[in-house]
Amino acid sequence: MSVLESEQSDVVMRPDNIRTRTLPLVANLATAVVAFIVSAVVVLTTGIGNWVLVVVLGAVLYLVGLNIVASRVEGRRAARDKMWRAAIYSACLLAILPLASVVWTLVSKGVDRLDGNFFGTSMNNIGARDAGGGAYHAIIGTLEQVGIASLIAVPLGVLGAIYLVEYGKGKFANTVRFFVDVMTGIPSIVAGLFVLSFWVLIVSPWFNNGQPRFSGFAASLALSVLMLPTIVRSTEEMLRLVPGPLREGAYALGVPQWKTIVKIVLPTALPGIVTGVMLAIARAAGETAPVLLVAGGAAAINFDPFAGNQSSLALFVYQQAGDASKYAPARAWTAALTLVAIVLVLTIAAKLLARRNSLTR
The missing domain is CATH 1.10.3720.10 (MetI-like)
Known part of the structure; x- marks a missing residue:
């Protein structure tokens, strides 16, 4: 093996070249904030819905924006993985929100008669x-x-x-x-x-x-x-x-x-x-x-x-x-x-x- 091939193999096998760039957490949070702000502006200014539609549309815009931003930093394959992971977390959060709302309503309105007479x-x-x-x-x-x-x-x-x-x-x-x-x-x-x-x-x-x-x-x-x-x-x-x-x-x-x-x-x-x-x-x-x-x-x-x-x-x-x-x-x-x-x-x-x-x- 020649000296040039040996130097090329050393360059390829260096740990610094194996690592890939990752999307910073700040960029992820910024994407979410921008998505929900845009959603609130669109929904509330046009009067087509309330905060529920704001949350749903914001989640969709966040997933689309995350895919675009992550593709430029990490590549398409990693961006898809990050987008679907965020979609799973978002679906879990959306499923918990109605349950949390029911529990909060039940507790807030049910404590009025929590007494010995009841x-x-x-x-x-x-x-x-x-x-x-x-x-x-x-x-x-x-x-x-x-x-x-x-x-x-x-x-x-x-x-x-x-x-x-x-x-x-x-x-x-x-x-x-x-x-x-x-x-x-x-x-x-x-x-x-x-x-x-x-x-x-x-x-x-x-x-x-x-x-x-x-x-x-x-x-x-x-x-x-x-x-x-x-x-x-x-x-x-x-x-x-x-x-x-x-x-x-x-x-x-x-x-x-x-x-x-x-x-x-x-x-x-x-x-x-x-x-x-x-x-x-x-x-x-x-x-x-x-x-x-x-x-x-x-x-x-x-x-x-x-x-x-x-x-x-x-x-x-x-x-x-x-x-x-x-x-x-x-x-x-x-x-x-x-x-x-x-x-x-x-x-x-x-x-x-x-x-x-x-x-x-």
């Missing part, structure tokens, strides 16, 4: 001109109805998913899976009508001297119908994610299949199962139509879920939102905030309990 009294004997009244009866109803529905739906859903994954084969398993998928999309009012026609009008008269009876238990049955398909599908997917070698290792040691499922498969899939169960509970806690159809709603406290009308937080929010009293909207917002807080506390508690399992760490 959590310690019911709406019994509260008129349109009374500023008091609370959701104690609705909180009790929600906890009882969702608790009973969970006791019904969670064991059935988990056992059904175990059958579909570990034992189910052939046409029967495919039929069960098909009907579970169909039940996932049924409206909540259909579940309420089913329980109304079966339990309230046919079964409950046997225990009430021939008279139909509304009850919180009937609402729990309707909520369990809504929870069941969600629990089955989510648990089935989590069980399928359990690695096959775990089962095979247990079988090789002579462990029976039922004990393998109880000791190996279920603990491994427990975090995912808990997530699916909490999603089902959150849906059940927020349903209004089934409770209105089969529990009737009540202004007074009823601790007995098997006899008499009973309310829930979702139904309480619906009733207060449509009330003509000037004090009703504050009660509705605080009840909605309370419902979200209950679901959040239950979800955190369930996650903490699932983490204590040694096989899921």
